[in-house]
Amino acid sequence: MRLHVDWTRCDGHGACAELLPELMDTDDWGFPIMRGEERDPAVAVALENHARRAVKACPVQALRLLG
Amino acid sequence: MTEALWALGRGTGVVALGMFTLTLVLGIVSRSGRDAGGLGRFGVAELHRTAALTGVGLIAVHLGSLLFDPYAQLRLFDMVVPFAGSYRPLFLGLGTLAVDLLVVVTGVSLLRHTVGPRVFRAVHWLTYALWPVALVHALGIGTDAGSLWMDAVALTCVTAVTAAVGWRLTSSYAERGRERTPRLVSR
């Protein structure tokens, strides 16, 4: 399972980074930034529920889980 | 019994108005992307949702109590079709209109992952119509209309919404509390 950001939708609301701080931080302007090297990082099994919650929390539905 | 039902109807109505006022204000705070009161951005959004759904629940009881109250003489028809009632048709009709709007907004919001962000956002604008309609309904309907405490409640709600909407219209709102350029949304 991978986490994907649709950058054309993302408006830097930031709820995602609050709910999934293991994978995401925010940049100077509030947009999420992945902590690792991958653009669409893999989500560890232990974090799957948190990831789902983060996806649901995005007010503009910019997040998706792949696979 | 009928007095109890009438009181329940009035009570749930007033509290629901308070809930929707809180919902609207929290919606504006949430949209701003700011972390308010240490709740976190996700917390503000969830509180916005909880207040809204609480309001919906209260309205369900509001409608139910009035439906079963023989004094109120509310028909099921009047709960869906506005301005056809016999008791204070204008203000009652506004209440019905508010319920209609509420059903649409709530339905689409609960199904937002199915309808997509554009439809969700477009329908959500209706909340700016829903709130004033509900407010005017509350002011003119029922036996509390014109009473001092009712006016005080209404004034509080109006003040809160005016302040929030006023803030929404300032240019600094878009920056989300940090220096950034708002995006161009092409779709």
Place this chain on the structure above:
Amino acid sequence: MTDLLPGPDDPTVAAPRGPDRLLGPDHAAPIPQLDTTSLLALVEEAGLTGRGGAGFPTARKLLSVSGRSSGLSSGRARVTRPVVVGNAMEGEPLSHKDAVLLTQAPHLVVEGLVLLGTTLRARRMVLAVGPEIQTGPVTAAARGTRVEVRQLTGGFVAGQESALVNQLNGRAGVPTDPLVPVFRRGVDDRPTLVLNAETLAQLALVARYGPAWFRAQGTTADPGTFLTTISGSDRSLVRHPGVLEVSRGTTLRTALKAAGTDLPRVAAVLVGGYHGAWVPAAALDTPLSRDGLRPFGASPGAGVLHALAVEACPLQTAAAVTHYLAGQSARQCGPCLNGLPRIAQTLRGLAVPGASAELVVEVERLRVLVTGRGACAHPDGTARFVASTMRIFSRHVEDHLKGYCHAATR
């Protein structure tokens, strides 16, 4: 100073010093009819890669819309008919090859498009042309064919695949999330194949003369020829700026000489355009091929070769380029929209002698921050250009930090 680097003001063909395939005499031989298998084999064997910038193997792109790559059995009756699109948007200001190609040999581009469209049973064949390009010759060449010539609005990002497809679909010409690539759903919701105009022209020649002919020029790993647009940072540096067809693997020195470049005055050459990288003067014998340019973080790309004079300040140049690139953002994605102007501003600060060393750290931080965080490669390309500038001109950066700039003393 102006924000744009001076490009060739008269994009004519420079003195021919190489193969005359694309811009040479007319090719009268007819193009054979091909079935999909033969076409795929032909292109694969020739080793043709995209001439629009990314340099993707063309055979693989063809495969993605032919209905064969997804493991569909040949017995499947209904395969969505694709749309083939020729990309002549030429959003890169330093590039003029598509304009020249469409003026001098538009029939090659049309033929390539028709060949692809016919073989792949395309529902539509569209040639998307940028606003700066004269459509007269190509419209005439397309007459009697199914090719639709569409002149679209431009901009640096307008030629990006999904942005182009969006414009053709009547929407704003900005990129979409790459999650669903255009070869799966594009124009009219059909699988869409987008190839650069020059790639199509090369294809038309490969179909005529075969893969061995194509491979007679260029290197084994990077065969064929390509169109370069050669320009200089001032009028006297490159005396015959313009579009030149060269074999892949030709050295930078040879190409520049053909354009009448005053080689001793060259400090470095920007290869690949504003999203490219610098090759320093000491390395002018670098072959113009993917392998040859890779050590510099560059690639042949769309063939832009822009020489910077030793008298110019490379940091002022970089500040101007990044300012332009920031203005060309599609403004959809936060990191690009906010990050690129900050990079430009930081470089503007560095371009002043006596700049603070913090700015060097900040440039690097911002460069990393914008990379990989957008719907298209605009921030990534900008970051690449900036990284190359800071690396190749590190001595000049040090000079600026010490309060000195050789360009300012002239």
